[in-house]
Amino acid sequence: MIENKNQSRTSLEQLGEFGLIDHLTANFPTQQESTIKAIGDDAAVLSFDKDEKTVISTDLLVEGVHFDLAYSPLKHLGYKAVVVNLSDICAMNATPTQITVSIAVSNRFTLEALEELYEGIKLACNYYKVDLIGGDTTSSQTGLIISVTAVGKAKKEDLVYRNGAKDNNLLVVSGDIGGAYMGLQVLEREKQVFLVNPNNQPDLDTYDYIIERQLKPEARTDIKQLLKDLDIKPTAMIDISDGLSSEIMHLCTQSEVGCNLYEDKLPLDPQFISTCEEFNIDSTTMAINGGEDYELLFTISMEDFEKVKANPNLSIIGHTTPKDEGIHLITRANTKIPLKARGWNHLSNESGEN
Amino acid sequence: MIENKNQSRTSLEQLGEFGLIDHLTANFPTQQESTIKAIGDDAAVLSFDKDEKTVISTDLLVEGVHFDLAYSPLKHLGYKAVVVNLSDICAMNATPTQITVSIAVSNRFTLEALEELYEGIKLACNYYKVDLIGGDTTSSQTGLIISVTAVGKAKKEDLVYRNGAKDNNLLVVSGDIGGAYMGLQVLEREKQVFLVNPNNQPDLDTYDYIIERQLKPEARTDIKQLLKDLDIKPTAMIDISDGLSSEIMHLCTQSEVGCNLYEDKLPLDPQFISTCEEFNIDSTTMAINGGEDYELLFTISMEDFEKVKANPNLSIIGHTTPKDEGIHLITRANTKIPLKARGWNHLSNESGEN
Known part of the structure; x- marks a missing residue:
């Protein structure tokens, strides 16, 4: 541009x-x-x-x-x-x-x-x-x-796989989520504006953070050291590039556990929230189904709660349960709804990786 | 087909x-x-x-x-x-x-x-x-x-790089060369025939070897053991997938040596030669510039000559020289012409790898 x-x-x-x-x-x-x-x-x-x-x-x-x-x-x-x-x-x-x-x-x-x-x-x-x-x-x-x-x-001894989560582990995510996807929505909108009027100069300052999340994301190479410093070894770990929802399901399926994810615990950036409002779309849906946030999702023992709770890089967003309890989102209204992995379907011309 | x-x-x-x-x-x-x-x-x-x-x-x-x-x-x-x-x-x-x-x-x-x-x-x-x-x-x-x-x-101690050839080394190639490229010429010709007359059933038996060289090549995973059995460690090695000529130039340039390649020593399969004759093209040109023969080119010390000379898997096709003597093909008529790396230019829509 x-x-x-x-x-x-x-x-x-x-x-x-x-x-x-x-x-x-x-x-x-x-x-x-x-x-x-x-x-x-x-x-x-x-x-x-x-x-x-x-x-x-x-x-x-x-x-x-x-x-x-x-x-x-x-x-x-x-x-x-x-x-x-x-x-x-x-x-x-x-x-x-x-x-x-x-x-x-x-x-x-x-x-x-x-x-x-x-x-x-x-x-x-x-x-x-x-x-x-x-x-x-x-x-x-x-x-x-x-x-x-x-x-x-x-x-x-440092390696962490997807399949090691146990019942009653804490579910933790690094950084914030949904930004990359909403950054893409802004860019797509500006592209349409540009196609109609090529002389229009977009003012994207209001969206700088989420656009950067989309165009120039960073990899969380710092998390390994951070966890070491906190003396925590996760039981399972996965990156959430295909969307939080589908990655939670991968982790839980491979670990043979269920999970409760809490809507009010999702780490959302204010710019992400205001952009969702502007686009009139539900921020929770975008946060859990949008992809390309190159953050890490992992599970830790309940005993590590104190080590993590005040860390600005990490958010506790839920906990695992026995497998037969299933995988659920607990909404702000305290209703329990089954989580669906919508992810990004790469075969219908959207992005996705394995 | x-x-x-x-x-x-x-x-x-x-x-x-x-x-x-x-x-x-x-x-x-x-x-x-x-x-x-x-x-x-x-x-x-x-x-x-x-x-x-x-x-x-x-x-x-x-x-x-x-x-x-x-x-x-x-x-x-x-x-x-x-x-x-x-x-x-x-x-x-x-x-x-x-x-x-x-x-x-x-x-x-x-x-x-x-x-x-x-x-x-x-x-x-x-x-x-x-x-x-x-x-x-x-x-x-x-x-x-x-x-x-x-x-x-x-x-x-087993690894062999491109840059280790010394002056007065023997230049050796595994298998035979040019077949894959002529196999491709046959397949291209049959494709054109098919486009004109889709009912035509091609008889490709005469070309079975060179077509297999093109469509189902093999990697020379056997050469490492063969060389070990012969008690030879090559001084330099490269695969000739981009054509013998250009790979000789890579090896010589990186090793800072020159080379004489002998036309009459090139290992050519009879089916390759007869197909070149049928297509009325020069077999030497095809053998040294055709690509996709997944054979290995390597240099060995002159002292290893006896170990290699009678081996049906290996052909001595030339020797290295001091760098300032350049890289030449010695023809059957005993004339010395500079070797040119024509290779396959992948940017003009042909195949090539690095």
């Missing part, structure tokens, strides 16, 4: 086959001790300490499905593509260390556009101290596809 | 968001001891022995760029998508152990079509004893995109 329109345009054909990936990845120095060989050979070589396990996750981002270049600046997109994957590593209570990035691009993209994308990837690599160790560039017939694989490390 | 047209057709929408990936990956038991957690959490968890390094490579295959479903059966395609990545692990003299597979599909694909694809992936996993440990399914606006990341292991 606020890109420089006078940029130079170099077509990708001008660079030739191997020139492109070499050019794009030229300024990615490695920072992790575990990176023995990064880009430049048939494969990367990593070396972890003997007490460290290797953690791997992968995601595919497709233009027109996961992002819209009408309002996603390429630099932000590059940054977000990395963050999305690091979040999965964090959800294992592991530390991200390396990524590979492959892209397929149609020839409507210029070299300068891809440089923007890689600028964002580089920013994320620097911020999170992860090394770019490999990748592939190829052509696509339409649009841009980004495939990222993230690698991380964790000691065996 | 010989697919059953009476298959049932289940649309992807019928399965819902999480049903699809669960369904497709339901029958992938793990076989590797190093796989601690495969599919089913935010990330996979691997555990390698303390003296083993982790090796990682990734590739993106795009419909219309890397494959044409008019003549690539989906089962073969799934198999090949795995093989392509395992080959990169082999090129480090490492042993492949795990893969992740992500796909983006448009809704013209049915569930049954994706089951075929995963059947091929499973065949490859079983044959090469690698575990499917993760992935992602999403929608695409056009066509099929497959992203595979392969993980492998190797002891530090």
